[in-house]
Amino acid sequence: xxxxxxxxxxxxxxxxxxxxxxxxxxxxxxxxxxxxxxxxxxxxxxxxxxxxxxxxxxxxxxxxxxxxxxxxxxxxxxxxxxxxxxxxxxxxxxxxxxxxxxxxxxxxxxxxxxxxxxxxxxxxxxxxxxxxxxxxxxxxxxxxxxxxxxxxxxxxxxxxxxxxxxxxxxxxxxxxxxxxxxxxxxxxxxxxxxxxxxxxxxxxxxxxxxxxxxxxxxxxxxxxxxxxxxxxxxxxxxxxxxxxxxxxxxxxxxxxxxxxxxxxxxxxxxxxxxxxxxxxxxxxxxxxxxxxxxxxxxxxxxxxxxxxxxxxxxxxxxxxxxxxxxxxxxxxxxxxxxxxxxxxxxxxxxxxxxxxxxxxxxxxxxxxxxxxxxxxxxxxxxxxxxxxxxxxxxxxxxxxxxxxxxxxxxxxxxxxxxxxxxxxxxxxxxxxxxxxxxxxxxxxx
Numbered sequence: 001x002x003x004x005x006x007x008x009x010x011x012x013x014x015x016x017x018x019x020x021x022x023x024x025x026x027x028x029x030x031x032x033x034x035x036x037x038x039x040x041x042x043x044x045x046x047x048x049x050x051x052x053x054x055x056x057x058x059x060x061x062x063x064x065x066x067x068x069x070x071x072x073x074x075x076x077x078x079x080x081x082x083x084x085x086x087x088x089x090x091x092x093x094x095x096x097x098x099x100x101x102x103x104x105x106x107x108x109x110x111x112x113x114x115x116x117x118x119x120x121x122x123x124x125x126x127x128x129x130x131x132x133x134x135x136x137x138x139x140x141x142x143x144x145x146x147x148x149x150x151x152x153x154x155x156x157x158x159x160x161x162x163x164x165x166x167x168x169x170x171x172x173x174x175x176x177x178x179x180x181x182x183x184x185x186x187x188x189x190x191x192x193x194x195x196x197x198x199x200x201x202x203x204x205x206x207x208x209x210x211x212x213x214x215x216x217x218x219x220x221x222x223x224x225x226x227x228x229x230x231x232x233x234x235x236x237x238x239x240x241x242x243x244x245x246x247x248x249x250x251x252x253x254x255x256x257x258x259x260x261x262x263x264x265x266x267x268x269x270x271x272x273x274x275x276x277x278x279x280x281x282x283x284x285x286x287x288x289x290x291x292x293x294x295x296x297x298x299x300x301x302x303x304x305x306x307x308x309x310x311x312x313x314x315x316x317x318x319x320x321x322x323x324x325x326x327x328x329x330x331x332x333x334x335x336x337x338x339x340x341x342x343x344x345x346x347x348x349x350x351x352x353x354x355x356x357x358x359x360x361x362x363x364x365x366x367x368x369x370x371x372x373x374x375x376x377x378x379x380x381x382x383x384x385x386x387x388x389x390x391x392x393x394x395x396x397x398x399x400x401x402x403x404x405x406x407x408x409x410x411x412x413x414x415x416x417x418x419x420x421x422x423x424x425x426x427x428x429x430x431x432x433x434x435x436x437x438x439x440x441x442x443x444x445x
Contacts, residue, residue, distance in 0.1 A: 196240055246308065
């Protein structure tokens with residue numbers, strides 16, 4: 001029995017290696033269409049270790065090869081496994097459920113630049129040095145090259161009746177730029193955000209009332225704070241995107257089963273994306289448990305939020321919040337876009353709502369955990385808002401709350417909600433003394 005299990009594991013690993021070995025297929029799908037310059041295409045096709053510049057050591061009369069990507073320190077890659085072995089159960093080295101601790105430890109062990117190697121041999125560079133981060137993220141580009149989330153791309157391309165594209169997060173080049181300019185410019189408008197504050201005040205008041213209703217009357221503890229924070233995130237983002245209150249924070253009624261399903265699906269979505277990346281990639285070739293759970297989560301999110309969108313479309317304008325024409329116009333603005341497919345419009349609204357639920361909730365959790373342990377900090381924050389305890393908090397109050405803003409920014413720095421940003425190099429760069437070529441490797445920051 002044991003030998004049979006070992007044999008099956010060996011076959012699975014060999015198959016994963018074989019399936020992931022074809023880097024040319026990956027380059028044809030994701031890299032080459034993006035690199036429009038012929039010289040860059042030629043560089044991409046060359047060996048990754050080809051030197052960019054050479055120096056001559058006249059004392060020893062030999063050439064010194066510049067340090068390349070595979071000279072970067074990191075966990076030792078193993079045949080067929082790359083560096084994924086650090087997550088395997090029998091090594092008990094790291095846990096995928098605590099990736100922030102993984103990267104913190106890699107930074108301590110190996111320094112400001114760390115190499116991760118995929119089972120296929122594809123190198124991924126992790127940066128921790130501020131100068132390197134700025135050099136990569138501030139590279140002037142009309143279309144930043146970002147590695148797509150492959151499992152999302154695969155699923156959405158299999159459902160053309162729902163998705164006209166793979167979405168603003170995963171599209172590249174001109175298609176990405178078109179989606180971004182059409183969908184986000186209006187939402188991020190300072191005027192829209194300022195006019196959203198009165199509605200957000202009401203959401204926060206209901207959130208506090210719901211916390212009071214769920215706290216222990218003796219210890220004043222709220223045991224399910226994260227779940228309530230997710231409801232607040234859902235209510236807030238629906239108010240912004242749909243221009244109407246949904247009633248998820250009501251203290252008088254139990255939450256509908258669909259909302260519980262939505263919260264569970266969003267959580268599963270992120271878990272499945274994580275497992276698809278850090279696993280061996282078998283989901284690409286047959287529907288593994290990871291892919292099935294992801295597909296079910298995507299379908300649940302689409303169905304539940306789509307129902308909300310359809311309900312908002314059917315209701316008369318009189319049912320919208322009468323004092324928030326600008327907030328309501330976010331929804332109308334997306335629907336009125338002439339150059340986008342209706343599937344792109346609907347999927348964009350769904351993506352914005354789904355992405356905003358846990359993002360807002362996690363950010364709130366991080367900020368509160370950073371400040372609530374210090375009474376002096378709490379006192380200073382309360383002092384900045386003491387004149388607004390019984391009034392609506394508007395932009396002027398936030399402008400003057402310099403200490404509160406500093407606390408929020410420091411919380412972002414220590415515990416960023418999105419701790420990894422990915423890019424594909426568009427030109428040869430030297431980072432932390434290593435010469436990296438354009439197009440070949442992901443650079444994750």
